[in-house]
Structures are given as C-alpha cells and as structure tokens.
Amino acid sequence: MSRELAKTYDPSDMEGRLYEKWESSGYFHAEVDRSKKPFTIVMPPPNITGQLHMGHALDNTMQDILIRFKRMQGYNALWQPGTDHASIATEVRVMSELKKQGIDKHELGREKFLERVWDWRREYGGRITKQLRKLGSSCDWQRERFTMDEGCNKAVTRVFVNLYDKGLIYKGARIINWCPVCNTSISDAEVEYVEQPSHLWHIKYPVVGDDGKPSTTEFLTFATTRPETMLGDTAVAVHPDDERYTHLHGRSVWLPIVNKAIPVVEDTYVDMEFGTGVVKITPGHDPNDFEVGKRHNLPIVNVMNDDGTINENGGKYNGMTDMDARAAIVEELKSQGLLVKIEDYSHNVGTHDRCGATIQPLVKQQWFVKMDELIKPAEEGVKNGDIKLVPPRMDRTYFNWTENIRDWCISRQLWWGHRIPAYYCSDCGEMIVAESAPEKCPKCGSVHITQDEDTLDTWFSSALWPFSTLGWPEKTPELDYFYPTDVLVTGYDIIFFWVIRMIFSGYEHMGAKPFSTVLFHGLVRDGQGRKMSKSLGNGIDPLEVIEKYGADALRFTLVTGNAPGNDMRFTDERVEASRNFANKVWNASRFIMMNMEGKNITRPADEDLWPVDRWVLSRLNNVVAEVTDNMEKYELGIAAGKVYDFIYDVLCDWYIEMIKPRFNSDDAKSANAALYTLKSVLIDSLKLLHPFMPFITEEIFCTLTEGDEEREADSIMISSWPVFTKQRQFEEDEAQIELIKEAVRGIRNIRSEMNVPQSKKANVFVVTGDEDVAKAFESGRLFFESLSGAASCTIQSDRSGIDDDAVSVMIANAVIYIPFAELVDIAAEKARLEKELGRLAGEIKRCEGMLSNDKFMSKAPEAKINEEKEKLEKYRQLHVQVSERLDMLKKR
C-alpha cells in the first residue's frame, strides 16, 4: 500500500480534487457507440438566474445516481446538461439591475437591452452549473446546451413554423391572463390562485322600461367581487329556466354611471342557486363572461390599461387604479341608491406565480397553440404504457390536465426570449410566418417588413429540450442513437408546465416519445414541514450543507428514508447521520488498509475460505441482487438503505469484528483469506455505494487498489457494477454463522442485563447433541470467543463439568452455559427463564393454532405451511431446553 487515507474524513479536502479529475479524464462524456446500449437522461435545465437550491440538489442527485449506476452497468450513459434562458425571470432580473443604475429598459431600446442581458448571462449564467459540479453531477459538460443557443433557436423556429403551417398555431384576440407588473401575457399554468379576504357587493341595475328609460321601481339585483368592472358590462345574464326572471327575457337593464342600456341574456352558465341568480357580464375582463359574450354576440368593452389602471372607456374614472376606481364606483352607486349591501367574502384571486401581482383577464391579440389534437398522442402514450410515470398515481394528475386542456398562450410581451417568427408588411399588412425574414412582401412586393414584437413563452423552448439538445432539426447521429431518452427526473410541480409539453412535442416533432419513464420526486421541506421559500427565509442552502458536511452526506440524506414522489423534510440531524455514516465507511476502510499494509494479499483457494468468509460473500451477493433490483425499479431510497445496512451492520459490526483475530494469525492462509475477502467485499460495497456517495467511494477505491495487479479501473465510476452469482451463494454457511451470531447476541444481552463488566471473562460451554452445530461453533470459535467476551469456549455433547449455577442461552439445538460463578443471582436467572418459557409457549400456541386450522391448511400456500411447521419445531425444541434447565435450577 503506497498511499494512506488521511486520519480523519474530510470531504472538503477531496471533493473538488476528485471532480476535477473526473471531468478532465472525460469520464462524463458519452460518444455515439453502437456496440453499447445507450442510457440517456436530459437534465431539466436550471434557469440562468438560478442559484442551487434543495430542489435542484435532490433532482440532480437522483439523476446522478441513476446515471452513475447505469454507467457502471456498462451502458453508454449520457447525462445531457444545459441551462434555460428563463425569459421572464431573467428579464425582470436584468431590469432591476438596470434600474439601480437609473436605466429604463424602454429608453435603452430592444437591441441594447438584449446586449445587456447577454452580458449578464455571460457573467452569471454559469453560476448554477458550477454549483452542480459541487454536488458531484457527472453530466456531459462537453455537450452543455442553452435554450437560446444557435441549435435551440433553430429548433424553436422550425417548430413554430411547422405548427403554424399545420394550423396548430394561430393568432387571435382571446381573453388572456395579463400581468400588469411584468407587462406581459402569461399562460394558464402560470396563474396561481390565492385565497384573499374581500367583499361581495350587492348592486342593482334599474330595468329599462318600455319608454327606453330606467325604471325607478323595478331593479335587478346581483352580486359581484369586482364592482369596478361594471364599466365594461355589456349584459346581465339569468338562467333560462329561472322563473323569477322569465318576464325580463328579451328586455334590458340600465347600466349606471356609464348610462346605457344593456340586454338581459339567458345563459345556462348562471347558477340559479347562487345569490340572486343574476350575473353581470363583462366579456372584456372575465374568462367566463367572455364565453357568454361569444355565445350572445355581446360587444367587448375593454376598460383597462396594460398597467391595470382604468382607461378612457371608464369615463371619469380614466387613469385611476382599479382599487381606487372600485372605491369610487361603490361610493357613486351608493349615492344613487343602487348599492344593496356589502358582505364579507373570501375568494380566490389569480396571481402571477413569479411576481405575485393580481392577474387581470384582458382581451388581447396573442399567439396560441391549439391543443386538442396535439394532446391526443400524449394522452394515449401514458395510457398505453409507452411512457411510464413513477409513482403511477401521477397518471391521475396527468390525465386531469390532458382531459381539460385549453389552448396554450405562447406569446409574451417581453424582449428576452425567442422572437416570434412572424413578419408583417408595413404597407399591405400581410403576415408571413417563416424561418427567416422575407426580403419583400410576397403579396405587394414591399420591402418594409417588420418582425412580430413578441417573444415566446420560456416553456416553448424547454418543451423541445429532449431532442433539440441532441441536434434536432438536424439528423444527427446523437439524435438517432440517444433518442428517445430513458428517464426524466423532475418534481411533480412542473408536470403541467413542462412534462406534458415535452411529451406532446416529442410525439409531434419526432414521432416518438421523449423518454420512457418519468421519475417524480417531491418537494424538499424544512424541519417543520414548510415549503422552503425566499419570503419565509427558511431555505437551507445546499452549498452551505456541502461546505459543512460534504456533498456525499447531502446526497445520501436527500435520497434516504423517502418514497418516490413524496415530500421530505430536511433537517441538520439527518445530514449529520449521513456524514457519520461516511465517517464510518472512511474509518473501516482505513482500518482494513492498515491491516493489509506490508502484506502480499493473494486470491485464496476456495478451500481456504472459512465459513464466515463464505457467509459475508453470500450476504454481499444477496444485497447486490436486491440493490440492483431496487435501482432498476427507481427505489433509490430503499437501495441506499440496504447498502447502508450492509456496510454498517454486516461488514463493520460483524464481519470485521469476526475476522480481526485472524489478521495477525500465525496461520498465513487464514490471514490471507480473511484479508482478501475483506478487501473484495469492501470494493463491492464501495461500488454499490458509489452512485450515492461518489466522492468518498472514489477516494477509498483509488487508494485501496493503487498498485494492485487486480486493479480494475483508475476510477470507481468506470468500474463494473457487482453482479449476483450463484457461485457466491452459501446458504449453509449463512445459517451457521447466523446461529453463532444469535448466541453472541444472547450472551451480550445477559452480560448487559447482569451488569457483567467487559473485563470479566468466563469460560463458555456450548452443549449440543447436533454435530453440525458443534462443527459450526468449532469453526467459529475464534470470533465467538472474542465477540462474547469468553476466556475460552468448550464444545461438548453433555453438560458434564459445568457449574450448576451457570447462566444459559438457548439457541436452536444448543444450550450455551456461561458460569459467571459468584455473580449469578439464581432467583433472577429463574425469573428470566420463566419469562422466556412463557414467550415460547405463546409462540407454540400460535403456531399450533394455525396448523390445526383446517382452512389455513387447505388454503395457505405450502411454503407458508412448511415455514410454520419449522417454526413450531424450533419453538418446541427451545421450550424443552428451557424447561429442562429450569427444572434443574428448581431442584437445587
């Protein structure tokens, strides 16, 4: 051993160094190689404005675990990274930077502003990818992409033109969600409804009489949450079957303040049960009213400016904010005697998920993607299993959206983003949608062409991510080889924004699904179960955690003790536990290497292995099979737990302790067999742990195998994943060793109960008539003695020569006597045995009950019946042993 591990586990010392080694060695890079099967993950591109938060950490840890696992399994593993231009987030960010310098976006102009954004991106856009490196992400940075790089731009334009040509993109005046703060339209998915206390204003409009004038006696009363929108009312509606208002069908009411007559329309949209059964209709400022308006051919009156203030259609309220106008209008209605009452009312207000501003529904010219046709293959793909969602319950959420899909508003009144490839002739108004600007108008020949001012929703480009990153629309070898990708790992919170849109885009443009499986994870919450948020200030910075505990500990914490798709709480104590585990691995490895120091360890002959060596190999073999299976089923938490248990319990607490006495034994073969087994079990354990804790496992692996003839690879990340082999299964040895372990535990238990100090050694007797048991103890004598604190161990077939006062431990087919002589309290020992006898009697009764139940015997599977029979046999036998011993003590 030419190198040694440092005395203490210090992640900060190694992590950066190892990452650099990996990246520069090209281990992350994947090339098209038809001799190998590809395994591909596309990284959900973090925003260039982003700072690594726990959500990213979880998301990328999971991806890295999968990709490292598959890479070790021999797949050609590609993890495709990149970043998202995040149009609105970035634009807002840069605008506020400029504001600090006293610069206004509009004064600067579009071109200059975009230059500033690109500058900003050059300076800060790479921050998040640096942070992802700290996590240990083994993505192919050589293939890093950006949603606004040349290739992605091309893909976006191509898709837009394709969809337009197919009639799946259209421009039209629809009611859209308008953010008066960001000054842009947003999609339905970006609206977040927040419950807010407000009022319900009950207002009455006079009915218009035959003379065309408002009646002074007859009124129609209704309730509204937004009285200011009355300025844009163009009707009131009642349900056609509502007998209270039959007499008003075909008539009109008088719209106060505006002073004009508006019709009473009949529409089933009205709920007769709610309020008075009358609804004022404002097609310009309410999505439902817009629909009603369309059905009844009502005019649309827009009373609002883009900044949310009342416009010239609001008459004297022109220029007021909506809230000021509301108060003033209510006051005016009151003075006219038209305000009936005001009730407290709590209702959901649509807000912009980015800035929190109240959304104004407005009618505007926007671009839309027609969804009803596009969504069909996406729906079908999940329905027929072409794409699998994990956990499967996510199907319901998915279908809930696909079944209620509405057209997607894709235009944004922003500058930072993909500009819509629509061009207009300034002379004749002709619109041309094309991949590049036409030189002249195809209709009138004019050269005065301007491009549409709007940009596209950020998610329009992210929807293409699985194939745009692989080169589409070019027919690249990468696209052919790596597409469809295998797994998409993401949070369930962006299923609507992103997952569905990638799926329908994949089917539409590639003719194939973008990925086979979507693995959802939950949210990372704080210790009290609250969402981590900037406003609450309860976010835990992953970088600080890495600084303090190491990336390995952070990663391990994020994937353990959690089921797929469930939220998790993140606490310092949990990271500490993970760090302690890493420390354990570190020290165990250090100890192993210490003992190998200066020795020439060679592969032992099969017959030189001891039962305990075969036991650990067999246990390892089983855990390899289980962990591999869990990984393949995306049960990362379970897999991590099993690796943890194996290393901690089987390897450290038992195996190492069991073979310690052999390290410096005179029997060179024994020492060699023990150390060789130990080393190979450690290597395989490190491999199983590597996807979860890449750094520590690499450091140990490299140190451990340095200069080793059998060294498999220069890095554990390109070594081979352990496989289950029948040759490594030794069931008999497993049973034997487990029996001895049981005896050890029994003795430790008694020592602890009776307060026998460690220094007090006793001569232990194993009494058994069973030759196999005798043999087992014979071969395990060495460690049995040391682990049970025995001075010596005598194995014999009867209890001759054993002190009557000895304490006893019963295991199957054997009684172990520990004569602690002066320490033993016979009364206590009797009580202990009585208690044990009672327990066994209970177990026997239970087994007998089951086995004498005809229905159980006829219906239960045979394996279960045999299992119960064996248990009964064992309990009966133990019962005999205990009662014999008890009788003996009683006779004295």
Next chain:
RNA sequence: GGGAUCAUAGCUCAGCUGGGAGAGCAUUCGCUUGACGUGCGAAAGGUCACAGGUUCGAGCCCUGUUGGUCCCACCA
C-alpha cells in the same frame, strides 16, 4: 365542487405482489473493545387515526368516518 395523498415508537419517516411491526434521531444502562465517542454493546418504547367488511390470515385490499397536506376547477 373534483382528485391525489398522508395518519405506524417521543420526533422524522420506511414498510415492495396481504403471511409473526422496522430505521435514523432522541431516551435509559454499560464500555480507555488498538478503525471510528462522527464510536461500541444492550435496553425501553407501537390497540399501525377510528368504525365496519373481505380473507385461513389485514399496517397493507374494500366501504364509511375524523383530522392534515397538496393539486385542479373558479359560483359572479
């Protein structure tokens, strides 16, 4: 209004297709055990929310109830 999900040890959560309740942390007791006190050994702690049902057998399946969380819809 529709849907999802949770309720298991003091706390945070696992528990895969139904076959004798688990982990981590915390607690108690013991340990100068030659890798690790970021450690070792041991113990205590649970009518698996409640009520029914299916089954030879239910933490797990079904129905209902209660309480929490979340998503969607947006009755003005």
